[in-house]
Amino acid sequence: MAADSLRWTVDTMPPFQEIEGRLVIKDFRDEETKKVRPFKGTVKSFDAKRKWYRVVYEDGDSEDVWWKDLLPLLQRAAAASPTAAPAAVCAGTGGKQGSRGSSAAAPSPASRSQQLAAPAAVPDMQQHKEQTAKQQHKAKAAGKQAAAASKKPTAAKEPVGRPPRPRTEEEELAAAKKAKDKQAGKKALHASSQPKKRSKGKDSEGQGGERKAAGKKRKPAAAAKEGAGGTGEGAPKRRRKPAGPKIELPVPKLGQEYVYEPGQEPWRSVPGFSWEVKDEPDLSAAAVNRLRNVQRTYNKYYIQAEVDEKVRVEAVLADQKARGKFGKEPRPANRPDRAAESRMVNVEKLAIRGQRVAGHYPGWDIGSRAYSRSELCCMGFHRVPIAGIDFVGAGKAGNGAPPFATSVMVSGWYQDDSDNGAELWYTGEGGNDLLHGRNQVADQSLQRGNAALQGNIMLGIPVRVTRKQKDPHGHYGCCYLYDGLYDVVAMRHVKGKEQTWVYQFLLRRRKGQGPLLSERVEWGGIAAARAIVPKTRQGVVDLDISRGKEERPVAAIDDTWLAGGADHEPQGDIPPCTGLDDIADERQLVGKVVRGINAERIAELREQGYTPAVQYITQYEFVGRAAAKAGQLAQAVLPLELKTHPQPYLAKLNHAVTQRASKYRLEIFKTRNGRGWGVRSLDTIPQFGFVVAYVGEVYDAEEHEHLVRTVEEQDAEYTFDMAPRPDTNWDGTEKVVPDQAKAEFVACGLRKRNVGAFLNHSCAPNCFVQPVLDTHHDRRCPKICIFASENIAPMTELTLDYGEAYAAGFQGGCKCGAADCISLRGPQAAAGHQRQAQEDSAGEGDGEDGEEEEEAEEVVVEEEEEVEEVVEEEEEEVEEVMEKKNKEGGV
Numbered sequence: 050m051a052a053d054s055l056r057w058t059v060d061t062m063p064p065f066q067e068i069e070g071r072l073v074i075k076d077f078r079d080e081e082t083k084k085v086r087p088f089k090g091t092v093k094s095f096d097a098k099r100k101w102y103r104v105v106y107e108d109g110d111s112e113d114v115w116w117k118d119l120l121p122l123l124q125r126a127a128a129a130s131p132t133a134a135p136a137a138v139c140a141g142t143g144g145k146q147g148s149r150g151s152s153a154a155a156p157s158p159a160s161r162s163q164q165l166a167a168p169a170a171v172p173d174m175q176q177h178k179e180q181t182a183k184q185q186h187k188a189k190a191a192g193k194q195a196a197a198a199s200k201k202p203t204a205a206k207e208p209v210g211r212p213p214r215p216r217t218e219e220e221e222l223a224a225a226k227k228a229k230d231k232q233a234g235k236k237a238l239h240a241s242s243q244p245k246k247r248s249k250g251k252d253s254e255g256q257g258g259e260r261k262a263a264g265k266k267r268k269p270a271a272a273a274k275e276g277a278g279g280t281g282e283g284a285p286k287r288r289r290k291p292a293g294p295k296i297e298l299p300v301p302k303l304g305q306e307y308v309y310e311p312g313q314e315p316w317r318s319v320p321g322f323s324w325e326v327k328d329e330p331d332l333s334a335a336a337v338n339r340l341r342n343v344q345r346t347y348n349k350y351y352i353q354a355e356v357d358e359k360v361r362v363e364a365v366l367a368d369q370k371a372r373g374k375f376g377k378e379p380r381p382a383n384r385p386d387r388a389a390e391s392r393m394v395n396v397e398k399l400a401i402r403g404q405r406v407a408g409h410y411p412g413w414d415i416g417s418r419a420y421s422r423s424e425l426c427c428m429g430f431h432r433v434p435i436a437g438i439d440f441v442g443a444g445k446a447g448n449g450a451p452p453f454a455t456s457v458m459v460s461g462w463y464q465d466d467s468d469n470g471a472e473l474w475y476t477g478e479g480g481n482d483l484l485h486g487r488n489q490v491a492d493q494s495l496q497r498g499n500a501a502l503q504g505n506i507m508l509g510i511p512v513r514v515t516r517k518q519k520d521p522h523g524h525y526g527c528c529y530l531y532d533g534l535y536d537v538v539a540m541r542h543v544k545g546k547e548q549t550w551v552y553q554f555l556l557r558r559r560k561g562q563g564p565l566l567s568e569r570v571e572w573g574g575i576a577a578a579r580a581i582v583p584k585t586r587q588g589v590v591d592l593d594i595s596r597g598k599e600e601r602p603v604a605a606i607d608d609t610w611l612a613g614g615a616d617h618e619p620q621g622d623i624p625p626c627t628g629l630d631d632i633a634d635e636r637q638l639v640g641k642v643v644r645g646i647n648a649e650r651i652a653e654l655r656e657q658g659y660t661p662a663v664q665y666i667t668q669y670e671f672v673g674r675a676a677a678k679a680g681q682l683a684q685a686v687l688p689l690e691l692k693t694h695p696q697p698y699l700a701k702l703n704h705a706v707t708q709r710a711s712k713y714r715l716e717i718f719k720t721r722n723g724r725g726w727g728v729r730s731l732d733t734i735p736q737f738g739f740v741v742a743y744v745g746e747v748y749d750a751e752e753h754e755h756l757v758r759t760v761e762e763q764d765a766e767y768t769f770d771m772a773p774r775p776d777t778n779w780d781g782t783e784k785v786v787p788d789q790a791k792a793e794f795v796a797c798g799l800r801k802r803n804v805g806a807f808l809n810h811s812c813a814p815n816c817f818v819q820p821v822l823d824t825h826h827d828r829r830c831p832k833i834c835i836f837a838s839e840n841i842a843p844m845t846e847l848t849l850d851y852g853e854a855y856a857a858g859f860q861g862g863c864k865c866g867a868a869d870c871i872s873l874r875g876p877q878a879a880a881g882h883q884r885q886a887q888e889d890s891a892g893e894g895d896g897e898d899g900e901e902e903e904e905a906e907e908v909v910v911e912e913e914e915e916v917e918e919v920v921e922e923e924e925e926e927v928e929e930v931m932e933k934k935n936k937e938g939g940v
């Protein structure tokens with residue numbers, strides 16, 4: 050065979066006829082000397098379908114090598130003994146292959162330059178070392194692939210481009226034995242209390258024995274694994290916890306119900322049981338904030354992933370255009386959730402696999418929603434992004450403790466599930482054809498999650514149940530709603546709809562956890578969320594306080610009388626401020642005023658019949674149509690620096706969100722504890738959902754003071770201070786506390802306002818304010834946009850943080866009812882805040898001191914007079930100039 054015919058590239062597979070019987074060299078660990086050394090082998094046969102070559106080594110052992118992995122072995126043999134075997138030349142792929150494949154074969158004319166450039170065929174130690182390291186690395190990777198393929202031989206798990214290695218006869222035998230052992234173990238499970246342990250022990254013993262008997266040398270991958278903390282020599286030994294008293298629990302009988310009295314669950318009296326089970330939700334500020342922060346960061350990366358993907362796609366399109374080539378249009382990758390998850394792990398170093406929590410998850414209330422499994426995974430709530438059962442492994446909670454589940458997902462993936470809301474038969478995991486029709490195609494075994502749910506019965510530990518629900522706000526049109534704790538009360542092993550054996554567990558919702566918010570889940574589909582809003586609204590006193598100005602009518606509801614309120618009928622005192630009819634007429638003023646109020650403008654307004662103090666601006670006309678998707682809003686809403694933001698896409702998203710109307714059905718309702726009217730939504734509002742903009746008349750702040758005190762003689766309870774806020778405050782993390790910087794403008798809802806002005810204060814608010822610039826760039830007068838800072842269930846009051854100083858000044862104190870409400874923090878704190886508020890307002894010229902008040906009024910009057918003087922002067926000047934011109938023109 051001519052040596053020339055042996056030139057293969059890394060892209061061309063060598064024909065078997067050409068390399069049959071050729072020499073290869075590969076490093077393995079020698080079992081006798083315990084050292085890694087090169088072994089010689091020859092290529093014996095070829096599996097054309099899978100493209101794997103069988104190599105038989107000098108000691109009689111054989112292995113199957115993928116064709117791409119074979120090339121360096123052939124090259125190495127050729128380099129080591131040029132006369133023994135012709136060399137394989139890696140041609141046509143640049144210097145990298147040339148430097149790797151040192152060749153002694155006679156080069157063809159076409160590849161002569163490469164041959165000359167290639168290193169000489171003299172065995173060089175450095176080169177040899179590098180080559181060995183590379184091969185070891187490859188062998189390790191190949192070993193991992195092979196192990197993965199032999200573990201889960203599904204098509205989806207196979208490495209792309211590399212077919213699975215065919216099993217050797219020995220391996221076939223070992224696999225058959227393992228399967229047999231497993232089967233035996235499974236049978237034993239029904240008869241014994243700890244069958245899994247027995248079968249496992251038997252299994253591993255058998256394999257170890259076989260390996261010894263075969264005297265098989267260890268492959269580098271296995272050796273390396275041992276060195277890296279496995280059980281091999283020199284590896285640090287794993288420390289085991291000192292074994293406590295062994296836990297002995299009866300195994301539940303199939304079909305029997307096990308219900309334990311609260312406080313009498315077996316786990317409580319088990320010696321050495323080291324796991325806390327949280328029976329009550331922990332909604333402390335620390336716990337809630339921890340989760341919120343994780344969600345916010347996740348959301349940031351989620352949006353970033355979408356934006357990056359859009360940028361990438363546009364770059365590809367631009368490149369195609371520049372080259373004049375129009376290939377296949379690039380499609381954006383559709384998994385921003387997984388991208389966000391991986392960034393959370395890689396950038397935030399989030400320890401997803403930390404301690405699992407049994408019972409309620411701290412900071413996550415019943416009814417809370419997440420919009421992707423990845424989000425729940427990052428939060429630590431359900432830490433497996435695909436599997437439906439998250440569990441604590443056997444022995445983790447004590448010596449001999451069974452595994453137990455902490456959280457289950459009901460996603461409609463198992464056709465044998467039977468969900469009746471408060472009670473459901475939950476099918477265990479396994480045997481499901483997840484990639485295709487989600488049919489049950491194989492028998493399930495009592496392992497992993499299934500054994501864990503059995504453990505829940507044994508220990509009396511409840512599981513968290515989360516149902517997948519239809520939700521248009523989610524990226525995939527769904528959300529994951531937490532339904533609370535369910536006790537696992539029974540299990541059965543039955544033939545399912547597909548005549549396969551499945552394990553099923555009866556889950557029963559614990560009592561006293563409030564109404565069930567989610568709809569039951571059916572196989573293959575997600576039912577729509579149940580409307581918890583009553584179909585017939587009671588106590589409607591006004592059908593639409595916006596008089597048709599809002600896209601969705603805003604009703605006013607007074608149903609306090611339903612609860613046995615004092616008057617037993619609606620009060621009907623709708624705030625007389627909903628007449629927004631004339632606002633459209635004022636549109637021409639938008640923009641002019643915010644660019645600067647000057648004397649000229651004030652004079653103009655006077656002429657038009659306005660009081661100088663009243664300068665109408667409203668953002669009302671920009672509030673229209675539906676809002677954008679939830680979960681994308683945190684950064685979609687821009688801070689004030691619209692143009693300088695590094696991501697131009699965000700600037701576009703900004704308009705998509707806040708220029709549109711609230712998509713939620715809002716209504717105002719009479720509160721039952723003397724806070725007047727409040728706002729709630731008939732829909733779930735997802736975290737960062739755009740609730741509504743605060744609409745009112747925009748006044749110059751100082752003139753507004755004057756107006757409020759002298760003209761209206763009312764409390765300034767609808768005044769929104771538009772002081773500039775920090776640019777970084779765009780993710781809701783900051784409390785909405787009025788900024789120290791003095792506001793030049795206020796939005797006043799005294800005479801004209803929308804539903805946004807009815808949001809009450811809470812010391813633990815569920816909404817936040819984000820100032821946004823969209824039609825102009827005057828930072829002094831932004832649009833005041835209100836967003837949800839968490840997922841808000843329907844009919845929950847929407848609240849804002851007005852700032853503690855402000856809340857301390859409410860007549861009768863703050864009545865928000867929050868656990869850490871300022872009014873509960875003792876009179877001192879409230880008095881302190883009140884004092885602060887007074888000082889603040891005194892500083893702004895609104896002190897109680899009569900003299901100061903008078904002075905302030907004088908200043909306003911003086912200023913007005915000055916303005917008039919300036920206007921008069923200017924007018925006189927203009928008249929003079931005009932007169933002059935006329936005279937000149939007359940000459």
Ligand SMILES: C[S@@+](CC[C@H](N)C(=O)[O-])C[C@H]1O[C@@H](n2cnc3c(N)ncnc32)[C@H](O)[C@@H]1O
Binds near residue numbers: 726766860
């Ligand atoms: C912007 S208005 C909110 C709508 C108001 N509840 C209504 O009926 O029109 C602000 C006023 O509501 C009342 N308020 C808001 N939150 C409150 C709270 N947490 N406790 C007591 N009063 C509150 C105070 O009178 C405050 O000045």
